[in-house]
Amino acid sequence: MSFLRSPRAVPYLLLMPAIVVILAVIAVPLAVSLWSSFTPYQLTRPVTLFTFVGLRNYSRLLENTDFWWAFGRTILFITVTLNLELVLGLGLALLVNQITMGQRALRTIMMFPMMFSPILVGFQFKYILNDAVGLLNNALFDLGLITQPIPWLVEGTLANLSIMAAEIWMSTSVFAILLLSGLLALPKEPIEAAKVDGCNAVQTFRHITLPFLMPFIFIAMTIRSLDVARAYDMVRIMTNGGPAGRTELLWTLMARVGYQNSQMGMANAMGYVSILLSLVFTLYFYRKLVAARRYMGGVE
Amino acid sequence: MAQVKLRKISKRYGNLETVHGIDLDIAHNEFVVLVGPSGCGKSTTLRMIAGLEEISGGEIVIGDRVVNALPPRERNISMVFQNYALYPHMTVRENLGFGLKIAGEAPSEIERRVAEASAILGLDPFLDRLPAQLSGGQRQRVAMGRAIVRNPDVFLFDEPLSNLDAKLRGQMRVEIKKLHQRVKTTVVYVTHDQIEAMTLADRIVIMRDGRIEQVGTPQEVFEAPDNLFVAGFIGSPPMNQIDATYRASDGAAVLQDGLAIPLHRSGLVDGQPIVVGFRPDALAPKGHALFADNRRLSFDRTVTLAEPLGTETILFLPLSGKEIQARMLNPRVVAPGETLAFELDLGSVHVFDKASGKRIGGRSWQGLHASN
Structure with missing residues (x-):
C-alpha cells in the first residue's frame, strides 16, 4: 500500500x-x-485448451502439404503483387506528377480504390469475372474474341491471377500516392544538375530520381508487405480458397482450420509459423529503408 | 572559342514578362558577373543560357551555335548551383565523375580527371565521403569540381556563395578567382552581392527589373555609374545622393539647405532639378584626406553617429535634410554631437538628371575641362 x-x-x-x-x-x-498452439484446442471442446501436447501441432504442420502449398502460394502472391503494384504505382505517380492542371482532383480520384472495403472489391471482381454472367466474358464474347466462356475463377491458375488482379487494382494507388509524395518532395536542383551534367530523361530518372525515391519505395513496400500478407477478405469472397484449395492462402487456410474444422490449436500453430514469413518480409524492407535513408541524409 | 551572345533575350510567364529583350556579348574566357537585386531577372537569364528555362524570345549563341532548341546536355556548359545540388547518394568521387560517366568516358580517364580536379580544389581527403558528411565550404568545392572535370565551354555560377557564412564566402571568392586564372574558361556568374561582382568580374552587368542598367568593368561602373540605380547599387557604403537645383549664374548645384556645390558642367539649364552624388570617400573631415586645393568645398556639420571600422571610421552627418556618410581615414575618436569641418572633393561629384535618373556628363572637374 x-x-x-x-x-x-x-x-x-x-x-x-x-x-x-x-x-x-x-x-x-x-x-x-501461443499456449493454445501447444494444445489440441478445439473450439467445440473448450476443455482441450488445458491438454499440453508439446510441439505435436508443429511437427504435424511440417508434414502438412496443404499448409506448405498455401505458404508457397502466399510468398508468390506477395512477391508478384508487390512488384507489379510498385511498377504500376511508380508509373502512375510519374504520370500524375507531370500534370500541372487538375493534379489535386486526380490525386483524390486515385484514392478511390482505397476507400472500398476489400469485401466489396472482392464481390465486384467476382461478378465481373463470373464465367456465365460476368462482364468480362460477355464483353469478350460480343467482341468475338472468345467462343467458350473463360472460367476466370474456376480454373486454378486463372483464379490465382484474378485474385492478384483484384488486389493490384485495389492497392496500386497506395503505392502511387506514397511515391507521388516522394516525387513532390524531390529537390529540383540535383535533377537540374544532372541535366546539365549530360543526362537524358531516362538517365536522370535512373541515377537521380530513383535513388531519391528509394526510401519512399521501401516505406510503401513495408506497409504493403504487412497488408498483403494478411490478405483474407478478397480471397474469401472471390474463390474461398477454391477450386480444391488452389487459391488457398495462409490466412484462408488458417480460418478454415480454426473455425470450420474448429482446430484452433493447429490454426494458431500455423499462425506462428506464418508470422515468421511476415517478419522476414518486413525486416528486409525495413533494413533497406534504413539504408536508403542513411544514404539520403544529406538532402537539404 | 566559346563566346556567349544574347540577342534580344526575353522571358515570359504567361502575360508576365520578367526579362525584357537583353543584349549581351560575352567574350571567350571572359568572367562576366550578372548582378542586381532579387527579382531582377539575373538568375532567369542564367538559366536560359543553361537551358533549364525556355527562352520566350530572342537567341542565345554559345560558341558559334544557336542553342535555343538544344537541351542543357548538348550545350557543353556546366553549372554550380546555390544549394550545391550534389547527388546525396554518391560519394564525392562519384559526384565528380558522374558527368564523365554519363558521357561514356573510360574509367581510367574519369579517374585521371577526377584526381586532377580534386587536386586543384583540395578535395583529396574527402573523395570517399558522402555530401552529408561535408561542411558547406567543402560541398561548394565539390560542386565546383563537378563543374570543372567536364572541361566545359562555359561555366555558369548561380549565386554559389550565398549559402556560406561571411568568412567562408570571402575565402571561396578568392578560390573562384584563382580557379578562373588557372582554368581559363568563359564564366557567367550571378550574384546579388556587389562586392562579389566587383572582386570577381572582368565585366559587370547590372540588372534591374529584367533590363540591363549598365555593362562595364568594375572600375567603369564604380567610377562612372550610368544612372542613380547603378550609383546606389555599386559601392559600399553606398553613394550619397542629394536632391538639388542647378543654378546657371555660378554653375552650382544648390541644395535645399542652401549649400552650393560648384559643378562647372555643360548640358544643364537654370533651375533644372538634379541629383548630386558623391561617395563617402569624397567627403572627409579636414586633415583626413588630401583633396586638391582648387577643387574642394568646406562646410561644418555635426556628426550624428560614428562607426569605427579600424582603419577607417564611417561618420553620419546631416546634409540638406538627409543623413549622409563620410569616410574618415586615419581615424581619431569622434563622439556623436561633435562638430567637424568637412571637405568635399568636387572632382568626385556625380550629377544625375532628377527626372530620368540618367548621368549628366563626366565627373564635375573633368566636365569643367571638357567644357572649357
Whole structure:
C-alpha cells in the first residue's frame, strides 16, 4: 500500500490505463494463442485448451502439404503483387506528377480504390469475372474474341491471377500516392544538375530520381508487405480458397482450420509459423529503408 | 572559342514578362558577373543560357551555335548551383565523375580527371565521403569540381556563395578567382552581392527589373555609374545622393539647405532639378584626406553617429535634410554631437538628371575641362 502512495509509483499509476488496455487487447490474447498452439484446442471442446501436447501441432504442420502449398502460394502472391503494384504505382505517380492542371482532383480520384472495403472489391471482381454472367466474358464474347466462356475463377491458375488482379487494382494507388509524395518532395536542383551534367530523361530518372525515391519505395513496400500478407477478405469472397484449395492462402487456410474444422490449436500453430514469413518480409524492407535513408541524409 | 551572345533575350510567364529583350556579348574566357537585386531577372537569364528555362524570345549563341532548341546536355556548359545540388547518394568521387560517366568516358580517364580536379580544389581527403558528411565550404568545392572535370565551354555560377557564412564566402571568392586564372574558361556568374561582382568580374552587368542598367568593368561602373540605380547599387557604403537645383549664374548645384556645390558642367539649364552624388570617400573631415586645393568645398556639420571600422571610421552627418556618410581615414575618436569641418572633393561629384535618373556628363572637374 505504501508503494502506491510513493512518488515512484506515479508513472506506473499514470500509465495504468494504457497498460491494462495493452494487456487485455494484445498481451493476454497473444499468450493464450501461443499456449493454445501447444494444445489440441478445439473450439467445440473448450476443455482441450488445458491438454499440453508439446510441439505435436508443429511437427504435424511440417508434414502438412496443404499448409506448405498455401505458404508457397502466399510468398508468390506477395512477391508478384508487390512488384507489379510498385511498377504500376511508380508509373502512375510519374504520370500524375507531370500534370500541372487538375493534379489535386486526380490525386483524390486515385484514392478511390482505397476507400472500398476489400469485401466489396472482392464481390465486384467476382461478378465481373463470373464465367456465365460476368462482364468480362460477355464483353469478350460480343467482341468475338472468345467462343467458350473463360472460367476466370474456376480454373486454378486463372483464379490465382484474378485474385492478384483484384488486389493490384485495389492497392496500386497506395503505392502511387506514397511515391507521388516522394516525387513532390524531390529537390529540383540535383535533377537540374544532372541535366546539365549530360543526362537524358531516362538517365536522370535512373541515377537521380530513383535513388531519391528509394526510401519512399521501401516505406510503401513495408506497409504493403504487412497488408498483403494478411490478405483474407478478397480471397474469401472471390474463390474461398477454391477450386480444391488452389487459391488457398495462409490466412484462408488458417480460418478454415480454426473455425470450420474448429482446430484452433493447429490454426494458431500455423499462425506462428506464418508470422515468421511476415517478419522476414518486413525486416528486409525495413533494413533497406534504413539504408536508403542513411544514404539520403544529406538532402537539404 | 566559346563566346556567349544574347540577342534580344526575353522571358515570359504567361502575360508576365520578367526579362525584357537583353543584349549581351560575352567574350571567350571572359568572367562576366550578372548582378542586381532579387527579382531582377539575373538568375532567369542564367538559366536560359543553361537551358533549364525556355527562352520566350530572342537567341542565345554559345560558341558559334544557336542553342535555343538544344537541351542543357548538348550545350557543353556546366553549372554550380546555390544549394550545391550534389547527388546525396554518391560519394564525392562519384559526384565528380558522374558527368564523365554519363558521357561514356573510360574509367581510367574519369579517374585521371577526377584526381586532377580534386587536386586543384583540395578535395583529396574527402573523395570517399558522402555530401552529408561535408561542411558547406567543402560541398561548394565539390560542386565546383563537378563543374570543372567536364572541361566545359562555359561555366555558369548561380549565386554559389550565398549559402556560406561571411568568412567562408570571402575565402571561396578568392578560390573562384584563382580557379578562373588557372582554368581559363568563359564564366557567367550571378550574384546579388556587389562586392562579389566587383572582386570577381572582368565585366559587370547590372540588372534591374529584367533590363540591363549598365555593362562595364568594375572600375567603369564604380567610377562612372550610368544612372542613380547603378550609383546606389555599386559601392559600399553606398553613394550619397542629394536632391538639388542647378543654378546657371555660378554653375552650382544648390541644395535645399542652401549649400552650393560648384559643378562647372555643360548640358544643364537654370533651375533644372538634379541629383548630386558623391561617395563617402569624397567627403572627409579636414586633415583626413588630401583633396586638391582648387577643387574642394568646406562646410561644418555635426556628426550624428560614428562607426569605427579600424582603419577607417564611417561618420553620419546631416546634409540638406538627409543623413549622409563620410569616410574618415586615419581615424581619431569622434563622439556623436561633435562638430567637424568637412571637405568635399568636387572632382568626385556625380550629377544625375532628377527626372530620368540618367548621368549628366563626366565627373564635375573633368566636365569643367571638357567644357572649357
